[in-house]
Amino acid sequence: MRVVVLTGAGISAESGVRTFRDSGGLWEGHDVADVATPEGFARDPELVQRFYDARRRAVREARPNAAHRALARLEAAIEDDLLVVTQNVDDLHERAGSQRVVHMHGELRRARCQACHHRPAWDDDLVDAPPCPACGERALRPDVVWFGEVPYELDRIADAVSSCDLFVSVGTSGSVYPAAGYVALAASSGASTLELNLEPSEVAHVFDEVRTGPAAELVPEWVDELIGAPTR
Numbered sequence: 001m002r003v004v005v006l007t008g009a010g011i012s013a014e015s016g017v018r019t020f021r022d023s024g025g026l027w028e029g030h031d032v033a034d035v036a037t038p039e040g041f042a043r044d045p046e047l048v049q050r051f052y053d054a055r056r057r058a059v060r061e062a063r064p065n066a067a068h069r070a071l072a073r074l075e076a077a078i079e080d081d082l083l084v085v086t087q088n089v090d091d092l093h094e095r096a097g098s099q100r101v102v103h104m105h106g107e108l109r110r111a112r113c114q115a116c117h118h119r120p121a122w123d124d125d126l127v128d129a130p131p132c133p134a135c136g137e138r139a140l141r142p143d144v145v146w147f148g149e150v151p152y153e154l155d156r157i158a159d160a161v162s163s164c165d166l167f168v169s170v171g172t173s174g175s176v177y178p179a180a181g182y183v184a185l186a187a188s189s190g191a192s193t194l195e196l197n198l199e200p201s202e203v204a205h206v207f208d209e210v211r212t213g214p215a216a217e218l219v220p221e222w223v224d225e226l227i228g229a230p231t232r
Helices: 009-013 038-043 045-061 066-081 092-096 154-163 179-188 215-227
Strands: 003-007 082-086 101-103 106-113 140-144 166-170 192-197 209-212
Touching: 003 066, 003 179, 009 066, 009 215, 038 045, 045 106, 045 140, 066 082, 066 092, 066 215, 082 154, 154 179, 166 179, 166 215, 179 192, 192 215, 209 215
Parallel strands: 003 082, 003 166, 082 101, 166 192, 192 209
Antiparallel strands: 106 140
16 A cells, blocks of 8 residues: 655644744744745845754744654555655654655755755854855855745655555644645555544645644554564
């Protein structure tokens, strides 16, 4: 059985990672247009670099929770038949042990060179404009997909979603596209669909089944159902 799991902010919130934005369009006190758009970066690159430097440091301190670990356990059981597609820019899936992860919105612990497009792993601050390790230009920015930019690996994701047998969404709002449209794509291709969320998402009505509650409880329970409870 081929499984695609889409994860959003809700899975990492239980590890202390702040969710993307509140209903007022703010992200940790900043207008989203100022810190999550190419135009905002052009207006005030220092503000944007400091904002993501702080978030990068916070993510380093966060730890995977039971939901991340359960998905890693699922991958160990079904291997290449699982693909995790995450909207999150943290690396908690990888630190839990998952290897087949697509970060459609980029990664905080990577930089992207605007000169040569190299995407190096990056743990340090960017505010002081360090040189790109590939080309030497001081043109690094956070490797985060902002509003108005195209998410990564859309073709690979669409192929996986349209050919899976089971599509599961964890901790997503169902308000950000193209991710919010994947359940409809999976359903139209004949897949079973399941939502695991703290509360029903904006696209909950499209899913075959919706379970509500904390991801750290729901995801391990679902994985246990799928592959059997772990040996104690």
